[in-house]
Amino acid sequence: MAVSDIDIFDRLRLIRSPNVGPISYRQLIARFGTASAALEALPDLAARVGGRKLTAAGPEAIHREIEYLARVGGHYLFINDADYPALLGELENAPPVLTYKGNIALATQINVAMVGARNASAAGCRMARNIAQELGQRDIVVTSGLARGIDAAAHQGALATGTIAVIAGGIDAVYPPEHTELQERVAAEGLLLAEMPPGTEPRARHFPYRNRIIAGLSAGTVVVEAIPKSGSLITARLAGEAGREVMAIPGSPLDPRSRGCNQLIREGATLVQDAGEIAELIAPLDQRVRSKPSAQPHFDFIAEAGDGERNAIFELLSPNFAAVDELVRLSGMPSAQVQMVLLELELAGRLERGAGARVRLTA
Known part of the structure; x- marks a missing residue:
């Protein structure tokens, strides 16, 4: 450390x-x-x-x-450590500390996230496994969430060359239970990462946080099969917001598990069919991956806020999410003061942060 x-x-x-x-x-x-x-x-x-x-x-x-x-x-693994992934460190809400088991060097290599349906088809699992294996042969690490279906197939395909599994609970928690052996193999042969403290059982609220790590670690995210409004599409959206490649494998419109991928493509994701196309798309990010995490967001708080500034910001807030930039514009205050007030409100338990630098008052 x-x-x-x-x-x-x-x-x-x-x-x-x-x-x-x-x-x-x-x-x-x-x-x-x-x-x-x-x-x-x-x-x-x-x-x-x-x-x-x-x-x-x-x-x-x-x-x-x-x-x-x-x-x-x-x-x-702390955010200032040399082995902290450079791309993940670029996120404004990057985890300050992670726990891990396995080969931490995999975190500093270029990698691709592969996600998809838990109830995936046999063809989808075979495709995920084969593409993951081929990406590994191109020295690309495959990252996923150790869930049933596409996630598991991607890890299995990349075990021999390098795979990263990000889990929703603590580093000692296994979910789903039938993946005990696979999780142990990833920890022994690849890299297992967790943001939650050890001893934490995975809960539904933890999975979106896990998804942002999967997307943030990776130069690009590939969705193999997914229904609309699924966690896989959330991961893809987070990847796009982070400026990473979003890719999807098309499927039959008759299969509900293909509708999410087809929707992504219609909305601008790149259609991909094999590992070569994926490798070509993520190549421009290779240098950023191999750099030190020096491009972390800069937080500059040189201006304290008084009661007048606090009241002005509080009046602009509501139970609906608002962009921080909009609060700065409407208040006419320096960003440093606005951010300090938001920090105070969050520490007091009165503010919730959402994706895309948005905030709202808690209930």
Whole structure:
């Protein structure tokens, strides 16, 4: 790890503290310089907007987490570490810390996400497996979510050459249960990644967060089979928002599992049919993948906000999502002040962040 043991401990305390998410974590580090200083500032920041007293994660809990992760054979990967994936680090809401098992070097290689239906057809699974195998032969790592169907087929096809599985729970959680052996093989022969703390059982709310990591890690996302409004299409949308290639394999309009892919193509995704076409599309991103994660979003908070600024921002917010840029425009305030007010509201538990730099008041 690139940071000191004390700093590791403080960073873990900060990200595990209530109401501290990926964006607020990075804002706090940018604002206060160190995790230790940010931890001291948490109660005051939350209190500025009428929040209840915010207590940081306790040292005892962090000690237990570190010891438990070591017992299950896991390791930490922090956003400033040299092995942190460059493309993932470009996301505004990139995970400040991941846990992993396996070959972390795979995270710094160019990779493609392959996702699709859980109830995939035999033909779809065969296609995913074959394309994943061919991508591996071209030194491209295949990333997926270890779900049933297309995900599992993609991992199986790429096991021999390199595959990354991003799971929704903690690094020690297995889901679905029938993938115990496959998950163990990925951890031994590839790379297993998790954002949730070890010991966390996967819940429905965790899967969108997992999907953003799959999309963010990858130079491009390929959807093999998917129904409309599926998690696979969410992953594809996140990939597009991150400026990555979105690709889809077309299918028969008579099969509901092809409608999501056909819809993506109609909306602008690139139609692909084999590994060669995929490799050609992602080639321009190769240099960015191999660079150090120096292109991380910059958070600059040099301007404190007063009660007048807080009230102005609060009046612009509602239970409906609004773009942060729109709040800056309508308020006429410097972005630094707007972001500070939003940070205070989030720490107080009064603000929710959505995709695409949007925010709203919590219920």
